Amino acid sequence: MTGFDAFAHAQTLLAGLGDHEPPAGGVRLHEPAADGTTAHDALLDGVWSALARPGALATNFRLVESGRQVDRSRWMRSRVGDGEVLHTALVPAYLHSAVERGATLVISHLEALDERVMLLCEALEYLLRARAWVNCYITAGENSAFDVHSDDHDALILQLLGRKHWEVDSRVGARSRDLAPDSLDRVLTPGMCLSVPRDTAHRVSGTGELTVHLTVGYEPFADVREETRAAHALVGRTAPDPDPEWLTTRLALRPDRRAGASLRSALTGEVGSGTRIRWASRYPPYVTTGDEHLTVTTMGRRIRLDRRLEHTITLLTRGGALTYDELVAGSDLPDADLRALVAFGARNDFLICEG
Incomplete structure (x- = not known):
């Protein structure tokens, strides 16, 4: 930037x-x-x-x-x-x-x-x-x-x-x-x-x-509210005001994506110290945790990840861009595992990697 x-x-x-x-x-x-x-x-x-x-x-x-x-x-x-x-x-x-x-x-x-x-x-x-x-x-x-x-x-x-x-x-x-x-x-x-x-x-x-x-x-929440009101109107009911968590979940199911491309990292699997990494969805994801896994709902998809990635995923889903070096400093993952996560995210288009 x-x-x-x-x-x-x-x-x-x-x-x-x-x-x-x-x-x-x-x-x-x-x-x-x-x-x-x-x-x-x-x-x-x-x-x-x-x-x-x-x-x-x-x-x-x-x-x-x-x-x-x-x-x-x-x-x-x-x-x-x-x-x-x-x-x-x-x-x-x-x-x-x-x-x-x-x-x-x-x-x-x-x-x-x-x-x-x-x-x-x-x-x-x-x-x-x-x-x-x-x-x-x-x-x-x-x-x-x-x-x-x-x-x-x-x-x-x-x-x-x-x-x-x-x-x-x-x-x-x-x-x-x-x-x-x-x-x-x-x-x-x-x-x-x-x-x-x-x-x-x-x-x-x-x-x-x-x-x-x-x-x-x-x-x-414009589109979500409109969809909710329209659905209730079809069955003759008044739409209640949905709670923020429900609205956040609904937005995570939308396919909307930020502008940007990570094709280079997706093809080569390589990231440099200054590569800028950010979450790809236009709206925040919805994350649930189990005993051994995370389930991340984003852009209409559910992605299952190892529970050990929770801290790093939390860093990435805050919404801002992080260089790879900044991600290393904040993450608790070994370098090899962190590189594998970034490459996986680029290939599966839930991370944007640029530079």
Whole structure:
């Protein structure tokens, strides 16, 4: 990971908001310590990288001015190159003028365009047990391209560059066009993180300077809850609120996988001291222990392992990436057994080994 440890940064953000579960109980704000992380610099580099990426889809970008989308033909050039590869390029002169007037450039699904953002998105998904995505907003005017509005999903706001003025209704679930008198009214600066619950009215405006922020939208246990409600509706019953352990088990049965490849290690069985190893599933696995075996349910599969691997499996399923040397330092396995486990995990695709 270039620039910062994405998983550690995700943990810091959620801890700053109050806990490691989906933020609840209203609007929350995290202000980093004065000597805190500069992770936002690495994420900002990811934004600039995405803007210059030739293979990005035109649908990843929107320019919104006075509440209306500007026709892409004015600010974007697209062509099909050799091998029918789509190349897109933004027109700097038009974008500069539009952004200065108060237009907002929106990059949708930024996690698909930059690895740094992708790893942060994956980390938040793992910790929140949520389907997540990342949009980016770039503007320089004082007025907002969007009026008071609310979203149908929870969101984390990460300020990366400049200052942005946020007003968020104190009444969670209120869709009123008039914000309550005691609503949050703050100017966010780089490094700050704001939690906005779903269906909560908010207004965003610039401060007359170039500003960039990320919005991480997420839906905790969304698919599982929808499946449960639909199943109960079919038999004419009201769906009870499932407990967290049941939800975690259901997510472990889903096939969702993180981005990344371990083909090299799977083919050769080799890992180096700096090889980065992380759990492959998008959501945490469900692990049960017996007298002699572990049963790990992950990505819809049940894997039976020797009970002696329990400590090492616990290290790997925390969700962050570990180099092989870090895994050696934390594991209680002999080197030969640890290498065999990593090779087995790569071949059976429950571990991602890169580098």
